[in-house]
Amino acid sequence: MQLSREDLLDAYRAMKTMREFDERLHIEFATGEIPGFVHLYCGEEASGAGICAHLDDRDHIASNHRGHGHCIAKGCDVVGMMAEIYGKETGLCGGKGGSMHIADLEKGMMGANGIVGAGTPLVCGAALSAKTLGTGGVAVAFTGDGGSNQGAVYESMNLAAVWNLPAIFVFENNGYGEASASSWATAGGSIARRADGFGIPQVTVDGADYFAVREAAGEAVARARAGEGPSVIVCEMRRLHGPFGGDPQTYRTEEELAEVRATRDPITRFVARVREAGLLEEADFAAVDEEVGALIERAVSEAKAAKVPAVETLADHVYSSY
Amino acid sequence: MNTSTSTPAKPKTFRAAINEALKQEMRRDERVIVMGEDVAGGRGGPAGTEEAWGGPFGMTKGLIKEFGPGRVLDTPITEAAFVGAATGAAMTGLRPVVEIMFVDFMAVAFDQILNQMAKIKYMFGGKATLPITVRCLYGAGFRAGAQHSQCLYPMLTHIPGLKVAIPASPYEAKGMLAAAIRDDDPVFFFEHKATLGMREAVPDEEYVIPLGQARTMREGKDVTIVAIGRMALFAAKAAETLAGEGIDCELVDPRTTSPFDREAILKSVRKTGRLVVVDEAYPRCNMATDIAALAAQEVFRDLRAAPRMVSPPHTSVPFGGPLEDAYVPSPARIAEAVYAVMNDK
Numbered sequence: 001m002q003l004s005r006e007d008l009l010d011a012y013r014a015m016k017t018m019r020e021f022d023e024r025l026h027i028e029f030a031t032g033e034i035p036g037f038v039h040l041y042c043g044e045e046a047s048g049a050g051i052c053a054h055l056d057d058r059d060h061i062a063s064n065h066r067g068h069g070h071c072i073a074k075g076c077d078v079v080g081m082m083a084e085i086y087g088k089e090t091g092l093c094g095g096k097g098g099s100m101h102i103a104d105l106e107k108g109m110m111g112a113n114g115i116v117g118a119g120t121p122l123v124c125g126a127a128l129s130a131k132t133l134g135t136g137g138v139a140v141a142f143t144g145d146g147g148s149n150q151g152a153v154y155e156s157m158n159l160a161a162v163w164n165l166p167a168i169f170v171f172e173n174n175g176y177g178e179a180s181a182s183s184w185a186t187a188g189g190s191i192a193r194r195a196d197g198f199g200i201p202q203v204t205v206d207g208a209d210y211f212a213v214r215e216a217a218g219e220a221v222a223r224a225r226a227g228e229g230p231s232v233i234v235c236e237m238r239r240l241h242g243p244f245g246g247d248p249q250t251y252r253t254e255e256e257l258a259e260v261r262a263t264r265d266p267i268t269r270f271v272a273r274v275r276e277a278g279l280l281e282e283a284d285f286a287a288v289d290e291e292v293g294a295l296i297e298r299a300v301s302e303a304k305a306a307k308v309p310a311v312e313t314l315a316d317h318v319y320s321s322y
Numbered sequence: 323m324n325t326s327t328s329t330p331a332k333p334k335t336f337r338a339a340i341n342e343a344l345k346q347e348m349r350r351d352e353r354v355i356v357m358g359e360d361v362a363g364g365r366g367g368p369a370g371t372e373e374a375w376g377g378p379f380g381m382t383k384g385l386i387k388e389f390g391p392g393r394v395l396d397t398p399i400t401e402a403a404f405v406g407a408a409t410g411a412a413m414t415g416l417r418p419v420v421e422i423m424f425v426d427f428m429a430v431a432f433d434q435i436l437n438q439m440a441k442i443k444y445m446f447g448g449k450a451t452l453p454i455t456v457r458c459l460y461g462a463g464f465r466a467g468a469q470h471s472q473c474l475y476p477m478l479t480h481i482p483g484l485k486v487a488i489p490a491s492p493y494e495a496k497g498m499l500a501a502a503i504r505d506d507d508p509v510f511f512f513e514h515k516a517t518l519g520m521r522e523a524v525p526d527e528e529y530v531i532p533l534g535q536a537r538t539m540r541e542g543k544d545v546t547i548v549a550i551g552r553m554a555l556f557a558a559k560a561a562e563t564l565a566g567e568g569i570d571c572e573l574v575d576p577r578t579t580s581p582f583d584r585e586a587i588l589k590s591v592r593k594t595g596r597l598v599v600v601d602e603a604y605p606r607c608n609m610a611t612d613i614a615a616l617a618a619q620e621v622f623r624d625l626r627a628a629p630r631m632v633s634p635p636h637t638s639v640p641f642g643g644p645l646e647d648a649y650v651p652s653p654a655r656i657a658e659a660v661y662a663v664m665n666d667k
Contacts, residue, residue, distance in 0.1 A: 060414060094447030101445040110413060111446065115437050121403045122438065125410020125418075132355065132392060133415055152433065155403035162398055317448030318482045320506035322534070322581050 001215050008280055011053065011210055013288050015045040015267050017078060018069040020296045025085065028300065029245035035087050038099045041069030043208070043240035046266035047172050048073035050213030051140060051233070054221040058137035060108040060126035062119030065100050067112025070142050074109045076102065082299035088306035095309040096317065117143055117150025120169065124156050127165035138166040138224040146177030148191045157230065161198045166224035169232045172207060174239040179251045195232035207235025208266040211273070238264045331523035339492040339524045340381045340513065343499040344419065346528050348389050351417060354503060357395040357404055358421030362386040365396045378423055379459065379518060401431035408454050409439045417453040419503060424470045425458035425512065439508050440483035454508040455499070461514040461552055461602060462639045462650050471639035473603035476612070478510050479579040485509040485533055486580045490554040492522040497531030498577065505533060514552040534581035538590070542572035545660055546590040548613055549600035550576060553651060557600050560656035569664060579609055584616060591617050595626035596663040600656055605633035627666035630659040
């Protein structure tokens with residue numbers, strides 16, 4: 001796979017933005033200023049970035065509770081995202097959604113989701129729209145290893161195969177469903193092989209390897225756009241933090257965490273590989289780092305300064321008309 | 323809206339009225355699609371039939387012939403997937419009409435209904451439109467047992483973001499289904515099994531009965547009966563009998579439980595001072611308790627008697643004949659409740 005300099009910079013910028021966004025939330029959450037829950041995507045960035053690199057405005061994604069990275073990958077406004085997480089009226093959802101419900105349909109982002117596995121049926125619908133309306137679009141569901149055991153996911157994979165939909169089911173196996181190991185919770189030992197039962201092409205990739213994810217996604221997206229039906233991609237990865245902000249991770253060992261940080265950080269690996277190949281230089285990374293740092297700083301300061309929603313808007317947006 | 327008719331309206335069944343509304347709405351807007359279990363039927367069978375059934379009860383007959391398999395989609399028996407797919411399709415430009423064969427089956431799709439369909443618009447700060455109609459059969463009286471006979475519309479009425487329509491008869495069904503399909507919000511549309519064969523004059527032309535407008539089926543001065551769906555027909559029978567006995571009932575059919583025409587009911591109760599509410603749904607937290615509470619709060623001083631609620635007992639719907647007959651509220655039980663409020667002095 002040969003990527004242009006622009007592709008590489010875009011990939012690095014996307015992953016770095018996801019990382020800085022969630023690392024900053026990790027810090028800010030501890031101050032108590034952020035309401036509710038936050039689920040951090042740190043360590044999983046290559047998946048969102050590698051998959052969404054193939055998508056454009058025709059295409060839709062549905063995410064899960066760990067959705068910040070997917071939103072950024074699909075082009076959601078980072079400043080609006082941060083304001084949403086702070087519950088402010090300038091947020092992407094006007095402060096009515098929060099971290100677990102960030103959405104922007106204009107960008108094809110059908111929402112993070114507080115219910116594990118629940119985005120997969122929605123993606124079948126978006127894929128059906130693309131097929132029926134002839135937009136050429138595809139639809140991608142991001143589900144975790146935990147979600148991979150939900151019934152709605154299998155119903156959706158079956159429906160996508162029966163209807164021959166341009167749908168892609170991405171399973172991000174970060175090793176743990178909350179505090180339980182996915183190897184314990186997932187019978188049969190393989191998420192990917194479950195796709196065989198539906199006759200859906202499947203592949204498992206190293207989810208910390210941006211290039212591997214991007215290559216697998218390219219094949220799946222091409223298959224979907226060609227009218228050849230759904231695909232399954234399993235990204236094997238490890239999260240750098242707990243499932244939600246503030247988890248002390250008592251179920252993991254120091255050795256595992258050290259090993260993950262040393263060998264399974266997708267950004268570290270991307271930088272090393274690109275630098276070794278001489279495709280980008282130190283100054284290129286530094287320029288992106290500066291740009292991303294400034295963006296996150298602006299997002300946080302604007303979010304903190306923004307107004308909370310007016311109480312008068314409490315009952316708005318329940319219906320189009322009532 | 324067109325409620326005038328150029329030709330005399332012909333008697334049509336409830337089933338035919340639904341079918342006609344579906345066809346007219348699909349002709350009117352090519353974004354309208356229909357999906358559900360065997361809405362055409364015969365997929366993949368050895369006979370190679372294009373349409374084996376046209377819906378388990380024939381309501382979608384002829385649709386695939388006119389509109390093709392791209393707009394009339396048979397589904398596997400997987401309500402969570404196809405109800406969720408309807409939501410996703412509505413978010414991205416289509417106007418799905420999805421059939422849950424029996425409303426009881428909504429249980430297996432309930433996350434997609436409760437946490438997705440109902441909440442997406444609100445969670446997104448209004449930046450989503452969900453024009454979905456969910457048609458479902460409901461009600462007891464068919465010896466169908468506990469899992470194919472429930473009403474369940476109070477559970478859906480409870481949920482912000484959903485609308486709920488319960489037409490009593492063929493004329494009502496055609497106009498309300500057109501309104502539901504043209505609506506930009508999710509509408510659950512209830513069709514009572516026992517009324518599918520009922521005939522009533524239904525115009526050939528399109529017409530719309532707006533959601534949220536009750537109808538007064540009968541004017542009267544002594545007592546207000548509020549009754550929903552099939553129970554509105556039973557209440558009309560009871561009112562007929564009572565009229566012969568000199569009791570003048572006013573009968574109000576709310577038509578939709580969400581949105582809900584509070585004013586029509588309160589206005590009638592202010593006039594008569596007496597209220598009987600009839601609901602085929604389970605008796606706890608149903609429409610009868612809701613409407614009785616509304617009257618108690620809003621028109622307490624206009625009431626001349628305590629409101630009465632007529633509902634089944636707090637049990638599952640029984641299978642056996644005498645048990646099911648005893649379960650469903652009858653015109654006689656409605657009349658008894660009317661006597662009770664008339665004699666409550």
